[in-house]
Amino acid sequence: xxxxxxxxxxxxxxxxxxxxxxxxxxxxxxxxxxxxxxxxxxxxxxxxxxxxxxxxxxxxxxxxxxxxxxxxxxxxxxxxxxxxxxxxxxxxxxxxxxxxxxxxxxxxxxxxxxxxxxxxxxxxxxxxxxxxxxxxxxxxxxxxxxxxxxxxxxxxxxxxxxxxxxxxxxxxxxxxxxxxxxxxxxxxxxxxxxxxxxxxxxxxxxxxxxxxxxxxxxxxxxxxxxxxxxxxxxxxxxxxxxxxxxxxxxxxxxxxxxxx
Numbered sequence: 001x002x003x004x005x006x007x008x009x010x011x012x013x014x015x016x017x018x019x020x021x022x023x024x025x026x027x028x029x030x031x032x033x034x035x036x037x038x039x040x041x042x043x044x045x046x047x048x049x050x051x052x053x054x055x056x057x058x059x060x061x062x063x064x065x066x067x068x069x070x071x072x073x074x075x076x077x078x079x080x081x082x083x084x085x086x087x088x089x090x091x092x093x094x095x096x097x098x099x100x101x102x103x104x105x106x107x108x109x110x111x112x113x114x115x116x117x118x119x120x121x122x123x124x125x126x127x128x129x130x131x132x133x134x135x136x137x138x139x140x141x142x143x144x145x146x147x148x149x150x151x152x153x154x155x156x157x158x159x160x161x162x163x164x165x166x167x168x169x170x171x172x173x174x175x176x177x178x179x180x181x182x183x184x185x186x187x188x189x190x191x192x193x194x195x196x197x198x199x200x201x202x203x204x205x206x207x208x209x210x211x212x213x214x215x216x217x218x219x220x221x222x223x224x225x226x227x228x229x230x231x232x233x234x235x236x237x238x239x240x241x242x243x244x245x246x247x248x249x250x251x252x253x254x255x256x257x258x259x260x
Contacts, residue, residue: 001063001072001134008057008136020137022054023096027103032160035093037152037181038079038108039172043092049078052096055136062097062135064088064107064169067200069121075107075133084110088118094158097133097167099140099188104166105133106158111182112175119171125184130199132191133167141196142167142186149173149180157183 008016036043055061056077065072075097079089088109090096095103109119125131125144133140148157158168165188172178 001074004057004060004063004074005134011136016137019054020098020135023052023098024100026051026054027095027098027100030093030095030160033155035091035155035158038084038089038091038106038170039152039178039181043079044081044084046078046080049076049080049092051092052077052090055096055098057136060087061090062133064109065132065134065200066122066125066129066169067131068126068129069124071117071119071121073109073118079108084108085113086116091158091170095160097135097140098137099133099165101165102160102162104158104160104164104168106168106170107133108170111171111173119169120175122169122171122182122184123173125169130189130196131167131169131186132196132200139191139196140167141189141191143189144184144186146183146185148183148185150183152179152181157185 011019038044052061059076060074061077062075063072064075074087075090076083076087077090078092083089088107091106091108094106097105097107110116111118111120111122113120125147127144127147129144131142131144133142146157150157158170160166167186167188169184169186171182173180173182
């Protein structure tokens with residue numbers, strides 16, 4: 001994400017504006033019923049998607065940030081498996097993540113991967129929480145207003161709604177079973193750096209303390225184990241030394257009696 005933000009800072013304002021306008025023109029051309037399940041075999045086996053080149057920097061078209069679950073991962077075009085193994089994918093057929101009236105972007109990522117958290121904790125998000133889509137030109141803020149579990153073939157909640165600016169986060173559920181899709185929808189709200197940066201910072205601080213307390217707890221458990229282990233070994237050595245002393249004393253007693 002740092003690379004994406006650093007590289008976009010090198011673009012001129014005119015270049016950013018040109019690319020965003022191309023993305024908005026693309027959004028205007030979308031057909032509202034041309035969607036497929038991102039986890040179908042056809043979608044997973046597709047190669048790199050080319051439809052969002054105007055937004056790409058090093059193949060990323062942005063990044064998705066969900067402060068309440070400590071997620072900030074890159075967004076790539078399409079939902080090929082090679083994409084979903086390393087970040088989030090933009091569902092082809094939905095609006096590109098540049099906002100605007102009558103748009104609905106869908107961002108999807110795996111849950112339960114052993115190698116990356118991605119959207120594993122998406123089920124912890126609550127209505128009223130905020131998430132943020134970072135694109136070439138700006139940061140888009142969305143407030144969660146709907147959380148549902150749907151069938152993989154049900155796209156009704158992912159369609160464009162006239163006059164609304166929606167973003168939906170999608171992942172498989174239940175974890176490792178993947179028979180359904182969890183969707184978390186947000187409606188666009190004004191991005192206010194003073195408020196939103198504070199919210200992000202507070203959540204990051206909360207997670208920092210959580211990890212700190214977790215690490216402290218692990219340290220304490222290790223120390224307790226080492227102390228108990230040391231005491232157990234010390235008792236064992238004490239018993240062995242006492243046995244040796246007793247045997248030596250007995251041997252000395254026998255030798256003394258024999259000499260008498």
